[in-house]
Amino acid sequence: MILPSGLALEANRPLAPLTTLGLGGPARWFARVTTEAQLVEAFNWARRSNVPVFILGGGSNLVVADSGFDGLVLQPALLGITRAFDGDLCLLRAAAGEPWDSFVAETIALDCAGLECLAGIPGTVGGTPVQNVGAYGQEVAETIRHVRVLDRSTLQFHELAAEECGFAYRQSIFNSTARDRFVVTAVEFALRPGGAPTLRYADLERAFVGQPRPTLAEVADKVRTIRRGKGMLLVPGDPDTRSVGSFFRNPILPTARYEALAARLATQPPCYPAAPGEVKIPAAWLIEQAGFARGFRMGRVAISSRHTLALVNCGEATTAELLALRDAIAATVEQRFSIRLEMEPILVGF
Secondary structure, eight states: OBOTTSOBOEEEEEOGGGSSSOOOOEEEEEEEEOSHHHHHHHHHHHHHHTOOEEEOOSSTTEEEOTTOEEEEEEEEOOOOEEEEEETTEEEEEEETTSBHHHHHHHHHHTTEESSGGGTTOOSBGGGTTTTTOEETTEEGGGTEEEEEEEETTTTEEEEEEGGGGOOBTTBOGGGTTTTTTEEEEEEEEEEEETOOOOOOSHHHHHHTTTSSOOOHHHHHHHHHHHHHHTTOSOOTTOGGGSSOSOOBOOOEEEHHHHHHHHHHHTSOOOOEEOSTTEEEOOHHHHHHHTTOOTTOEETTEEEOSSOTTOEEEOSSOOHHHHHHHHHHHHHHHHHHHSOOOOBOSEEEOO
């Protein structure tokens, strides 16, 4: 079906090939939108047809139901990067469909600091503010200036300042209080030309001990090396990368609750500072202590052989099998530590 703008609607499009997990059934309807006008037109069509809409980015953070999605899946393919300056800051504005890792490489080529530790992350620019993507000592919330969105209720476009996005650990209004209200079409980042790279993450700090200040490119390369060693870098043919990366969030506990847990266990679980009065416990440690080692397999799904947080599709698996493994891990961790693990990826079609 072709809409007046030329937007093609495809029926029964398989979604599994569009995700890094390679799981899930088809979309009843599917379209790739290349302009904001097409995006509005697609929503108008969906309203007339009385079908729900799901926005698909790079597919790196999705778990699709085996039955698929009974509605319209839109994949924004809006492209373009513009540059401006505000005092000593470089403002880079990227359309939602830009591949994230390529965009990070562009910021490094421009010698603009602020995103170098987020190299190697799959997906697109539009997905990064949704879950406040972060890794190796950086979060996109630190550099986002504005997010351009389409309000699905009014079909009007707005520019949201960073303060309006409700950024927190792996969270924003886009995946919490305003879930399913907005569609991200562009993101503006305020970066530091000639700035020093961020070295807060222990592995990165150790890698450059005793060396002169590393370049942004050197830090990004080291991040990619670390990610590859953990199976968190998409490499064709590597079975450990058939995942969504970190499947579980690191739990954040009040300090008093953490101290009570440590007293009960008679050991000091690893932790990192979070907000005042809170600490973050590595979910990987909890999973391993609960008896789930790297490489643990349950039928056609498994824990990655290189990183405990990644659940992988070993081939020909179903989403139901993956979620059974998730449930087994979460139940055991909760039984042992009284901590409920929360999953990072988005469920689609459930």
